[in-house]
Each structure stands twice: as structure tokens, then as C-alpha cells.
Amino acid sequence: MDRREIAALLAYIGRLDPRTIRTDPGEARDQLAQWHELLGDVPMATPHGWDARVAVRQHVRLSAYQILPSDIGRPWEKYRRDRLGRHSDPTPSVDPDDQAAWTAELVGTRRAVALGISQPVQARGITSGRREVDPELEARLREVGSCIPAAARATLAxxxxxxxxxxxxxxxxxxxxxxxxxxxxxxxxxxxxxxxxxxxxxxxxxxxxxxxxxxxxxxxxxxxxxxxxxxxxxx
Structure with a gap:
């Protein structure tokens, strides 16, 4: 959140819990600077399930104590861990011999999942029943008789x-x-x-x-x- 979003969040918190309101300009400025320092890397909302205002409402509804930046930071870290725990890295689309590009795509995908920009990619489960086989592959296997070349079979004999x-x-x-x-x-x-x-x-x-x-x-x-x-x- 940038400073404008932090200010909007503090105004929203003030409507729910007037104890957080700072009427002195100096105190309000210090409060804004403190919250921005601690929550600058936390988004206000993401396309997939995170909203800082929901965390605020949860705290005000369940706790008798005045809200602190950590009461928003903890749910955000839990949100990130949960998403990464449900994510299985898909195979990057770049050349696997290009290690830098391969790593960059993996990191970018994980970051997008952790920040709530994209949904976690879950590993496909093993399903029962006969899978559909490519007709061309099936015809090729019938032609050669085995997926192991004859020379390799003789070497392994x-x-x-x-x-x-x-x-x-x-x-x-x-x-x-x-x-x-x-x-x-x-x-x-x-x-x-x-x-x-x-x-x-x-x-x-x-x-x-x-x-x-x-x-x-x-x-x-x-x-x-x-x-x-x-x-x-x-x-």
C-alpha cells in the first residue's frame, strides 16, 4: 500500500474504532509514517481473496484491543503461505537450457501466486481408467512393435x-x-x-x-x- 492507501485504511479503521483517530497533525503524520513503514509491501486488496479491510473488520469484531499494523501483517503472511503451500510449479515455457530465463519465470509465477495476482497451480491427480492415446503415437507403436528400439533391447539383454x-x-x-x-x-x-x-x-x-x-x-x-x-x- 502506498501512503494514500494507508491514509484511506486509517480513515476506515477510525470509522470502526474511534480510538485509533489522531486529532493532532503531528501524531497523525507519525501514525501514517509508521503504518506505511510496516505495511508498505502489503496490498490493499488482490483479485483472489485478500482485502486488508476484511482483516480490520475481523480484528475490531473479535478483539477488545486497539488494532496494530501487525494485526494486518499476520493475516497477510498467512494468506501468502497458504497460497504457496497449494501451488505446484508448472513447467516454464522457456528454453530449459536458458537457466536465467527458466529461474526468472519460476520466480515470477510464484510471486504472482503469493501476491494474489494469479491462482495457485495444483498438481494434477492420477485418474483411473484408460487415458486417451494420440492416434499417431498408437500407430507408430504398432509399427515398431515396442517403445524400446531393437538395438537398445539387444544391449540391455x-x-x-x-x-x-x-x-x-x-x-x-x-x-x-x-x-x-x-x-x-x-x-x-x-x-x-x-x-x-x-x-x-x-x-x-x-x-x-x-x-x-x-x-x-x-x-x-x-x-x-x-x-x-x-x-x-x-x-
């Missing part, structure tokens, strides 16, 4: 032995053991089996991944495959 074996089995029409949960090592569907070592107290002491699934997992996958194959004929 030595470190993805279980997945490579699974993909080879599925390609040859063999049983996909990783499609079911392993009852022995508790591996979830899609995860490789692990070598589980149990200590004397019954707790697990190791969890090294295995290149091949446990026999019980193979049996369970075969049983489920047979069950799925027999359902159409039964119908």
Missing part, C-alpha cells in the same frame, strides 16, 4: 535375462510363467522369481533374481492356461 527369456517364450508360443504370481518366492505377475534364503528365525536373508521361474510357478501358469483354453469349449 545381458542385464534382463528373465525378461528376455519370457519374451522369447511368448514369441515361440510357449508358456508365459511370469503372467501369474509365484507362490514360492511371492514374486508378483511380471516380476522374475528370486532365490529366497530363509534364516533360523524364519526371516528372509536374500532375494537374488533368477533367470528361470520356480517349478511351482510353471505349474500354476500351465494350469491357468489349460483352464482358459477349456472355457470356450465348455461354453
Amino acid at each position: 545381458p542385464w534382463r535375462t528373465a525378461r528376455v527369456a519370457r519374451e522369447a517364450a511368448v514369441a515361440q508360443g510357449k508358456l508365459d510363467a511370469l503372467s501369474v504370481r509365484c507362490e514360492w518366492c511371492q514374486a508378483q505377475p511380471g516380476e522374475p522369481c528370486s532365490r529366497r534364503r530363509v534364516g533360523a528365525d524364519g526371516g528372509a536373508r536374500g532375494n537374488a533374481p533368477l533367470a528361470s521361474p520356480h517349478p511351482s510357478r510353471l505349474d500354476l501358469a500351465a494350469a491357468q492356461q489349460d483352464q482358459a483354453a477349456s472355457q470356450p469349449s465348455m461354453a
Whole structure:
């Protein structure tokens, strides 16, 4: 607030609480200077929810004490903290390699939110259901067969032995053991089996991944495959 806004605010306070009125010109001038020094960075009102006059009315209505600049400064700081706490920085529109411009846009966005000029940007929540996929992207994935290039898959093969074996089995029409949960090592569907070592107290002491699934997992996958194959004929 500038000096004219501070003067208008003091006049408004005087109408609600005559105890704040200063009739001596020197005292009025000192009061104006003091309030401007303490509330110069506090706006009179913002487009989104802040109004210093509301803070004044709240204090006069709820407190028997004469209002002080801090009784307006505290609600303003709470207002700023609340808005920044609900704000998630959106990705700046500038070149990310331009660090100065990137930082300046982030700072400008946060300042606008804190000052009540713009609304906080909240992070988008994870929604259930299938998302809409770009038709061009879907067609491209069907064309290449995978989002991982063939050369990258070949390079990663030595470190993805279980997945490579699974993909080879599925390609040859063999049983996909990783499609079911392993009852022995508790591996979830899609995860490789692990070598589980149990200590004397019954707790697990190791969890090294295995290149091949446990026999019980193979049996369970075969049983489920047979069950799925027999359902159409039964119908």
C-alpha cells in the first residue's frame, strides 16, 4: 500500500474504532509514517481473496484491543503461505537450457501466486481408467512393435535375462510363467522369481533374481492356461 492507501485504511479503521483517530497533525503524520513503514509491501486488496479491510473488520469484531499494523501483517503472511503451500510449479515455457530465463519465470509465477495476482497451480491427480492415446503415437507403436528400439533391447539383454527369456517364450508360443504370481518366492505377475534364503528365525536373508521361474510357478501358469483354453469349449 502506498501512503494514500494507508491514509484511506486509517480513515476506515477510525470509522470502526474511534480510538485509533489522531486529532493532532503531528501524531497523525507519525501514525501514517509508521503504518506505511510496516505495511508498505502489503496490498490493499488482490483479485483472489485478500482485502486488508476484511482483516480490520475481523480484528475490531473479535478483539477488545486497539488494532496494530501487525494485526494486518499476520493475516497477510498467512494468506501468502497458504497460497504457496497449494501451488505446484508448472513447467516454464522457456528454453530449459536458458537457466536465467527458466529461474526468472519460476520466480515470477510464484510471486504472482503469493501476491494474489494469479491462482495457485495444483498438481494434477492420477485418474483411473484408460487415458486417451494420440492416434499417431498408437500407430507408430504398432509399427515398431515396442517403445524400446531393437538395438537398445539387444544391449540391455545381458542385464534382463528373465525378461528376455519370457519374451522369447511368448514369441515361440510357449508358456508365459511370469503372467501369474509365484507362490514360492511371492514374486508378483511380471516380476522374475528370486532365490529366497530363509534364516533360523524364519526371516528372509536374500532375494537374488533368477533367470528361470520356480517349478511351482510353471505349474500354476500351465494350469491357468489349460483352464482358459477349456472355457470356450465348455461354453
